Amino acid sequence: MIHYLEMTPDHLPDVFHVRIQTWHHPHGAEELDSLGITPSAVRAMIQSTHRGWVAEADGRLVGFVIGNQETGEMWVIAVLKAWENQGIGRNLMRLVETWLASEGCQELWLTTDPDESYRAVGFYRHLGWEDWKMEDGDRYMRKRLFRPAHHPIQRS
Ligand SMILES: CC(C)(COP(=O)(O)OP(=O)(O)OC[C@H]1O[C@@H](n2cnc3c(N)ncnc32)[C@H](O)[C@@H]1OP(=O)(O)O)[C@@H](O)C(=O)NCCC(=O)NCCS
DSSP states (O other), X not given: OEEEEEOOGGGHHHHHHHHHHTSSXXXXXXXXXXXXXXXXXXXXXXXXXXXXXXXXXXXXXXXXXXXXXXXXXEEEEEEOXXXXXXXXXXXXXXXXXXXXXXXTOSEEEEEEOXXXXXXXXXXXXXXXXXXXXXXXXXXXXXXXXXXXXXXXXXXX
């Protein structure tokens, strides 16, 4: 049974563990550090502009997602390999998208790997995200949550 909970600072050691385990090379810890993504930085984020959710199985954190309501960015999502393909990523994405929509974000965006073979790229496309642009070596994708209202032409 998977439980979904709002992320609190107490989750951050396990959140970092999951992100490092799911990094696309073995030096995730060093790379996060060099980007300034530390537990204390993320603590400050989830206490202000960001909000996250965790997925727990048997009391163990197996996945998480974090979004930024200030910019509409789906900042990060990760699910441990052993727990992939069971709908956890989809449920986490629904939680963050629903929250961002409730904050008034009309268009969400994310950055991911340019490599087409990256599992996350197919996952995002499958969940309705579209390719937007390539910039500074990153693939940007976006998702419009609200379509402009259709106003039929009034004929007199
Ligand atoms: C990307 C990731 C979050 C997906 O999590 P997950 O729990 O395996 O995803 P789900 O099982 O919820 O998949 C949801 C749907 O997407 C589909 N899907 C997943 N990967 C897919 C792919 N590469 N191509 C097409 N469809 C895909 C699933 O089949 C499922 O379809 P369904 O719900 O219609 O049956 C996970 O693989 C992961 O953490 N990867 C490593 C970390 C990472 O790359 N994070 C993103 C950094 S940019």
